[in-house]
Amino acid sequence: MSEMKKIKNLKEFSTSADRFEGANLLCPGCAHSIIVREVLNATNDDLILSASTGCLEVCTAVYPYTSWDASWIHIGFENGSTAVAGAEAMHKALKRKGRLKQPDKEPKFVSFAGDGASYDIGFQWISGCMERGHNMMHVVLDNEVYANTGGQRSSATPIGASATTSPAGRVSYGEKKNKKDMVAIMAAHGIPYSAQVAPNKWKDMVKKIQHGLEVEGPVFINAMSPCTTEWKFDPKDTMMISDLATDSLVFPLYEIIDGHKLNITYRPKNVIPVEEYLAAQGRFKHLFKDEYKHLIKEWQERVDKNWEMLQRREEAGV
Amino acid sequence: MADNTMGWDEFEIGAMLRSFDGPIKDIALTPQEERNYSPNNSFTASVADWRIEKPIFNKDYCIDCQFCWIYCPDVSIVSRDKKMLGVDYDHCKGCAICVEVCPTNPKSLLMFPEQEDEEAAIASWPEKEEKEK
Amino acid sequence: MLEIRWHSRAGQGAVTGAKGLADIVATTGKYVQAFAFYGSAKRGAAMTAYNRVDDKEILNHEKYMKPDYVFVIDPALVFTTDVTINHKPTTKYIITTHMSTDELKEAQPKLADKEVYTVDCIKIAQETIGRPIPNTPMLGAFMKVSGMYDIEFFKENMKRVLAKLPQKIIDANMLAIQRAYDEVK
Amino acid sequence: MAFDKMELNEIEVWDGNxxxxxxxxxxxxxxxxxxPITPSTPIVEGYAKFLADGYVEGEFMMVESEHxxxxxxxxxxxxxxRVAxxxxxxxxxxxxxxxxxxSGMRLPIILNVVNRALAAPLNVNGDHSDMYLGRDSGWIQFDSYNPQQAYDLNFIAFKVAEDHEVRLPAMVHQDGFxxxxxxxxxKTLSDDEAYGFVGEFKPMNDMLDLENPVTHGVQTEEDWHFEHKARQHHDLMTKVFPKIEEAFDAFEKLTGRKYNIVEEYMTDDAEVAVVALxxxxxxxxxxxxxxREQEGIKAGVIGIRVFRPWPFEYIAEAIKGIKALGALDRSSPNGAMGALYNELAGILVNSDEKAVLTNYIYGLGGRDLTKAHLKEIFKELKANADAGKPTTELQQFIGVRGPKLAYL
Known part of the structure; x- marks a missing residue:
């Protein structure tokens, strides 16, 4: 086991040498690359990476350019997790056989995928990777929508959001179902670590990524990734939206150890009304019409209930 | 490097790309300026023409908090030895997140039209704002 | 070319028996084939397995055959399936049953004009191996009827085929083979 | 290395799996x-058991789908x-x-395909529907006719696929059941002979070379995609056969067993021949x-050993002088002529050979191809050869119950 990188504060963190490069083709203000940088910079270990088809993939490896300074593979939409699992299996095999080129190095295996590639089409593949116990981390860049193909709803799209396949209209308030609880589903695999993170809380993120890379076995990370294009906010506001999400508790930050023990890792000093989070994004604009205002109230109730559930689980300590 | 005038027989099989020209040890401890980037690394490319406005850095007010560094999506804030040095204009897409997250008063980074002269911009830097109560 | 058809239920070891026989025959420099008719059916379903033995390389992969021998290792199959299908005048039958050959011919008239040998492989297997797996005793009976190999040579080779099993089971199989060899009529 | 070698008899009685x-x-x-999937499962079960018994060192990933x-x-x-x-x-x-x-990433994976019919209706038995589905996938496709060949062709496949001049995945086909x-x-190879023949795996652009990071599986736009696909096709068309020939020669030197890209049986003087897999x-x-012995028909057989890349020139050579050819396709053509028929037609159309070509669809879902069927086919081909034109419909279904099915 290599030594964990010491990151006491942001100044110390800023001495990291990035292994993700600019002049990629992601939108200005995209949170994906902020999350990727925070994940990659959390460690000095060598990395073997994958991305499933999606914004991150199509924007960072467009021939003849790559934005990756670590080995990286993309196969398809659904199987980035399994690609990294295969590489991890090969590493184990070659290590045992004494055929590694740098036998003193222990690379970490990380797959990135969007919510579509994780919650929907890649669900089975990720479940398989978690269940089989590969020593790998799967990071969801959760922007709650199929952004790469132009904003279709996924099973991570929250209730009331307008997406191109669940648009708000004269007689519809948009998406009818709330997003599924992927962190809980993955934790139910009994994996050693799963967590929800957000790019604005970089220290919480780094701590969780470091812990996740250190534990033996599969790790699942759900990273909230505000999408300037599909959530419809100004690119400069990516971090402001992130703050609203974590401080309104729409995106509570927590971790689940060994599939059951839940710790809340961030408690906002001043909890912001959910309404402020919704109001900042174009995808919820229609909810402020009179006929849909009850949904805002329901949103708040749901977020409160979820927060209470998380607190109770944490208190229970089981 | 591969460019799109090349024929089918002129590049590596499998559409494989290398990040660096030749081996590199301890990448995570090697700053960008010491790396031997391959011409296929997007580090060697530029997205400067994506910008309409650009952030200009005024070091007089900077407290080296590194918020701009951590929240820059495009690896365009150049920080070395815990000091903010400036903006990498080849890779900055002009999203203005750095300006938004800058906590100083006045801000140490501000957006200006792309053609704005840096010295002139700094000369016209706004005064400290009184906080509204 | 010597051709054998096995009638069995899935799980009774006809495929293993056919492969075991092929294995032993192959050691004598002959060419062999052992295969079966499979479907998705599970344990208990009627099925057939096949052997081909020849002095020259076997190229024929058709499943159709006019067998020289028919082995029936489950007593009920002579009544529920046509074990005489595609027969030729010289086809010999070795049938697992508690009946005598004459009783069996009476019970199944189709066999009346056939060269039939009987032996209770199920009973032998139960009494020796402790499980109703009648495949190895059938081969003991076949050695007697065909005179293909000396029974001691056959048993020595069968020990090699079964080598992965516990010694107790191997010994029980040897006993079963010998008993069927002695008891087939 | 922490595994034991296995002592094998000179001849083992093994099934293809x-x-x-x-x-x-x-x-x-x-x-x-x-x-797992019937009938190929025992192959990977076998590897898992060898692993469990310490006869091989590696990793077995039992995943949740074939994808x-x-x-x-x-x-x-x-x-x-090395991956299979x-x-x-x-x-x-x-x-x-x-x-x-x-194949697009040029990864030398070996896939043993135990040929089986495609549903619906569901069927676990052998035909070539799946094999034909792989035709355009950019893999090399070897075809075996018996367990010996299923064994031998695996060694050939690894040797060819992993060659740095080739670097393409390869399938080894065998008929289900x-x-x-x-x-x-x-006839077995000793462990040392077998490993020595294929040689140690030589990595290329390997992700685990931590000092040389590589990006695999890029996106190409319209300005690059065609060139990459063209490169792959070019390598399949020009580089694969010489390497296979080389491997076949080396294998013959080692074992005495001679393989050919197209196998010819009695074609030298044949008047009629069937082409099959x-x-x-x-x-x-x-x-x-x-x-030949009983009917005096100068019959021959052409076996396709390498189905992809398609051995155009080898077949053109093999069919020289043959007057009537029967293409035997074991896959439902679903509204067309069978694949072998079409590919053979593509060879004949610009050749000086004027063989009469007809198509037989047979054996779907494991239906037995009997010697009696084949005798009929040879007789029909002889009639075609004598007439210098088809005497039957161009496409016939054989071995199917009900009214005769024949077209064109």
């Missing part, structure tokens, strides 16, 4: 990523080691997306001999 599993053990495959199986193989292969798996039928169909990705579950005598080739050879 076990023969393939033994080959995977002997070449010391590093990672097998697999999902994931090939995805795991791709990741493992790109990481830089097996599948059949529906599993193969589920894999198809990833087959194109494996007819080969996979049929035990026959297999899989076990049918051998049955046809036996029948062709009988036709």
């Amino acid at each position: 076990f023969a393939a599993a033994q080959a995977l053990r002997q070449v010391q495959v590093d990672v097998v990523s697999a999902y 994931a199986a090939m995805s795991g193989c791709i990741g493992a292969s790109a990481a830089g080691g 798996t097996a599948t059949s039928s529906q599993g193969f169909a589920l894999m198809v997306e990833t087959l194109y990705q494996a 007819m080969t996979s579950h049929t035990a026959q005598g297999v 899989g076990t049918s080739v051998e049955t046809a050879v036996e029948v062709a001999k009988e036709m």
